């Protein structure tokens with residue numbers, strides 16, 4: 001490990017990575033009275049996706065997903081509220097309008113996290129790359145999907161397996177003033193947002209416009225995925241394919257068939273073009289990207305096209321003919337461990353009980369999920385140090401189900417898991433409609449928090465260290 005500060009108490013918990021999971025974990029540990037050495041390699045060592053030196057930087061979308069109570073991601077956030085998650089509190093303080101989603105001003109969000117971390121007398125933020133996981137003392141590894149190669153190699157030694165490499169993609173952002181409102185219009189899908197003002201900007205396609213766009217998109221030049229090819233050649237174990245199903249580059253998704261986008265990210269349902277009074281053939285939504293509201297991201301348009309190609313092809317979208325790009329889409333490495341047999345339900349390494357893995361590195365996907373794993377890991381470190389039984393989010397809760405879905409996956413098809421109702425145990429008396437079933441899942445999950453006073457502590461059980 002490089003540059004360890006000699007003034008750090010030897011009893012301190014080491015947290016590697018001041019991202020979403022690491023920042024949440026550090027705040028939980030410090031609030032419990034533990035000293036924390038939080039290592040962050042930026043800006044000394046950069047990643048392919050982070051742009052600042054701030055903690056908890058949101059690398060792509062500025063949205064934590066739907067906040068509706070009948071959605072899986074809404075339930076996850078409600079559970080984090082019940083656990084009094086510091087980062088969710090900050091997300092709410094940094095919130096900007098986005099219909100039913102919890103979207104934030106990304107700069108304000110990470111500035112607020114930075115302020116809270118730096119104000120806490122028990123947290124020492126150390127700007128250094130950790131190359132090796134320290135032995136013998138409590139450590140939370142929260143280095144994220146872009147963990148530095150040296151750390152990934154050290155982790156691979158501990159897990160006894162090769163890391164899995166996948167690729168993720170970032171969506172482009174355009175300026176508001178460059179959007180042509182002669183064609184684009186403001187509306188939320190079904191106008192489900194409370195204000196009814198329509199937080200999204202919509203670019204409607206006619207059938208002909210859609211078809212020529214798809215043709216250009218599928219024929220456009222892509223950046224070769226060199227590191228993926230290198231990884232394959234080096235014999236690195238990979239899952240089913242190089243892309244996450246939920247984060248497919250738009251041009252790859254478009255290759256699945258001429259209507260793939262019209263039924264996917266460009267679906268027009270719930271939208272009426274005011275120019276025609278009809279539902280468009282297809283429709284791109286743009287979501288506000290900052291507090292000022294002068295930049296918008298192209299929802300679902302993660303891409304690996306070459307920059308000039310992005311400009312050429314995305315300017316074919318009605319309303320974006322003169323779009324100015326604040327940021328182009330990009331693709332990136334994504335690293336995470338195969339958790340089955342490596343971690344227990346406390347996110348603790350089975351063979352090295354002083355080491356806890358949090359965030360995307362553990363195999364959870366999505367901002368709120370990463371915060372949740374940072375939270376659980378930290379609370380279990382506290383209990384590990386004090387010799388108490390670990391917290392054990394029940395399987396009926398979204399957090400408990402996420403942990404089980406990841407740790408319990410013994411197949412070769414390992415993909416990061418996002419909050420979804422499908423990972424929860426079946427309902428006893430499921431209602432007929434999807435909406436009613438969602439309400440049943442939510443009610444059952446939140447009852448577990450009510451029963452445990454939101455502590456999620458096991459009633460009588462002692463710590464289990466067995467793998468699932």
Ligand SMILES: Cc1cc2nc3c(=O)[nH]c(=O)nc-3n(C[C@H](O)[C@H](O)[C@H](O)COP(=O)(O)OP(=O)(O)OC[C@H]3O[C@@H](n4cnc5c(N)ncnc54)[C@H](O)[C@@H]3O)c2cc1C
Nearest residue numbers: 017019020021041060061130143144148151359360366367
């Ligand atoms: C390109 C990309 C786009 C994504 N887009 C989205 C999205 O739109 N929505 C969504 O919900 N999720 C998205 N994700 C997935 C995931 O939610 C985010 O990556 C999230 O930030 C992960 O949280 P984390 O705390 O695990 O890691 P991070 O937030 O990445 O934090 C890890 C931190 O560790 C630091 N670090 C790494 N190695 C070391 C080391 N050796 N020593 C010290 N510090 C180190 C890094 O600099 C970083 O600050 C995306 C992921 C990627 C890679």
